[in-house]
Amino acid sequence: MPYNEALINAAQAFESYKKTTPAQRTQLLRGIAEAIEALEDELLETASRESNLPLARLTGERGRTCNQLRLFADLVEEGSWVEATIDTALPDRQPLPRPDLRRMLVPLGPVVVFGASNFPLAFSTAGGDTASALAAGCTVVYKEHPGHPKTSQLVHKAITQALQANGLPEGVFQHVSGGIEVGQELVKHPATKAVAFTGSYQGGKAIFDLAMQREVPIPVYAEMGSTNPIFILPERLMENTAELAHQAAASVLLGAGQFCTCPGLLFVPESAVTAEFMETLEAELATASPAKMLHDGIAGNYYKGLKELLKAEGVQALVQQEADVLEGRAALASTSAAQWLQNPALQEEVFGPFTLVVRYSNASELISAAKALQGQLTCTLWGSDQEHELQQSLMDVLREKCGRLLFSGVPTGVEVSHAMTHGGPFPATTDSRSTSVGTYAIKRFARPVTFQSAPQTLLPVELQDENHTGLWRTINGKLSQSSL
Structure with missing residues (x-):
């Protein structure tokens, strides 16, 4: 009509x-x-x-x-x-x-x-x-x-x-x-x-x-859309290293990454246990079977956006695979919090099965990264009971950055209910x-x-x-x- x-x-x-x-x-x-x-x-x-x-x-x-x-x-x-x-x-x-x-x-x-x-x-x-x-x-x-x-x-x-x-x-x-x-x-x-x-x-x-x-x-x-960052605190990572890696990988891969709540940023501490987390995450994404994306346009934009991000200074590609048309193959990259803070382009969403791991050296650097975030649909905070003070400080910052703040689980999966918020500060929404x-x-x-x-x-x-x-x-x- x-x-x-x-x-x-x-x-x-x-x-x-x-x-x-x-x-x-x-x-x-x-x-x-x-x-x-x-x-x-x-x-x-x-x-x-x-x-x-x-x-x-x-x-x-x-x-x-x-x-x-x-x-x-x-x-x-x-x-x-x-x-x-x-x-x-x-x-x-x-x-x-x-x-x-x-x-x-x-x-x-x-x-x-x-x-x-x-x-x-x-x-x-x-x-x-x-x-x-x-x-x-x-x-x-x-x-x-x-x-x-x-x-x-x-x-x-x-x-x-x-x-x-x-x-x-x-x-x-x-x-x-x-x-x-x-x-x-x-x-x-x-x-x-x-x-x-x-x-x-x-x-x-x-x-x-x-x-x-x-x-x-x-x-x-x-x-x-949104990059839906997950903030992983040191004590929590030590307690559940492999489990958290599995959760993150499954969320990135869900629906070939074609969810507006796909976690495109993972903030992890610079520590010995992080190597184990990264090894598990990399293996999960590298061995994942590719899934067809919605259409040629989305697949093309995914690989174009991925290519541009991987050109950025200080970004290291960890999982990057050749792909046929329409195939959404998982990708993984890593950078330091210092590099991430210097380059706002690293906050741009790459719509597909990709996440960027950002390594922070201390709590102060992590808080700085949280403050630098653009508006998000979701932010996820994984911390232990022993990290209450740091969680409180991060929560005070992150509640201003998103419409939904998670303390367990992953952002993919939006419950249709009375209490749900699927929105957030600009540029996540208008x-x-x-x-x-x-x-x-x-x-x-x-x-x-x-x-x-x-x-x-x-x-x-x-x-x-x-x-x-x-x-x-x-x-x-x-x-x-x-x-x-």
């Missing part, structure tokens, strides 16, 4: 969709999940052919896609996400009376969603951005990713079926194909009220800049206050409106005196489920 027609339809549909009840939106989201599941093997096989991802991985991703649709349905059904807040009138207050004030979140309007290449289901057509926008009461215009067009069309068909089954206009979800020019026009269109994007820094920053140049700027929620995973993502597509001294008959049901649904509301500063 032409982008202009799609956005006009989305704007028209928004006028009715924004008035739907929580029950109607809940039913729609659950209906979309059921329609996707009804596609069965056709969807998985199509996605596998287009993305080179194995069926087992895509089966799990389909489950995640449907589960997050149902999670948002549960959120909307419960209703407290709208942050209903009531300050009752104080007519006798001195020196001035207070009027009756009632505030809640309302949907922004049509949202443009750009599909991601590395998650053809969970971050694409009916992925988290679409689910959270529909849950908020926004209509969606989805820009198909060229890496999996047939997969996208199948999911679009499922969404259309769910809209029809629930008596909602097709303009609630519009599907658009095209290149960079179409994407630019979608961002510039006056009907667009927000944009969601998952992909490269170059793509996300270009969309953000374009949105800021509009006559009426709009929010852009771009998740643009808005560090948001997340693209988890129920808090709904807040991206809503804005607060206060109704002052409004008649009961004109107030949204969430703000009326009678609390028919038992919604949790803040009344005169205290949470309550009571009616006024």
Whole structure:
């Protein structure tokens, strides 16, 4: 469908969709999940052919896609996400009376969603951005990713079926194909009220800049990747040397490194035990079977980025293998913290199965490296109980650098839940206050409106005196489920 027609339809549909009840939106989201599941093997096989991802991985991703649709349905059904807040009138207050004030979140309007290449289901057509926008009461215009067009069309068909089954206009979800020019026009269109994007820094920053140049700027929620550093402290490394090497290697290799949470930096101490860690890590990566990457473009960029990084002064290649087209072969390099601190280019993400080991000589140098970090989606801190003071110092720095701070495990694997943050300071994202995973993502597509001294008959049901649904509301500063 032409982008202009799609956005006009989305704007028209928004006028009715924004008035739907929580029950109607809940039913729609659950209906979309059921329609996707009804596609069965056709969807998985199509996605596998287009993305080179194995069926087992895509089966799990389909489950995640449907589960997050149902999670948002549960959120909307419960209703407290709208942050209903009531300050009752104080007519006798001195020196001035207070009027009756009632505030809640309302949907922004049509949202443009750009599909991601590395998650053809969970971050694409009916992925988290679409689910959270529909849950908020926004209509969606989805820009198909060229890496999996047939997969996208199948999911679009499922969404259309769910809209029809629930008596909602097709303009609630519009599907658009095209290149960079179409994407630019979608961002510039006056009907667009927000944009969601998952992909490269170059793509996300270009969309953000374009949105800021509009006559009426709009929010852009771009998740643009990260090097997801792991900081390994000396005592912890001594306690679990081989185990930590295995964990790090498995995380780097997962999905041929094509996760935005792949650990591209490992900070390790200059110590005797580090040699054992490096030996195990190098062996794991050197003997790993290559996996097909998503498409030629990503494979080409991986090897191009790897080549440039390995040219840097002080960087030593430890695992570097020749590769055929599309094969993602693991790579490993090492440098000193002193060299890393001198060269900001060593922080750039190499999207694929690669990590750079950075050797630090003391705690002071490690803290300096943490302070020099750009914004990240995740930071991981592996320390022992005996290293509490150093962990505390690092945590104080790293909490300012990322959206998710891990103290065990690896950053790959993002739980879809109420407490999850998948975001972080620039350049990981364009808005560090948001997340693209988890129920808090709904807040991206809503804005607060206060109704002052409004008649009961004109107030949204969430703000009326009678609390028919038992919604949790803040009344005169205290949470309550009571009616006024």
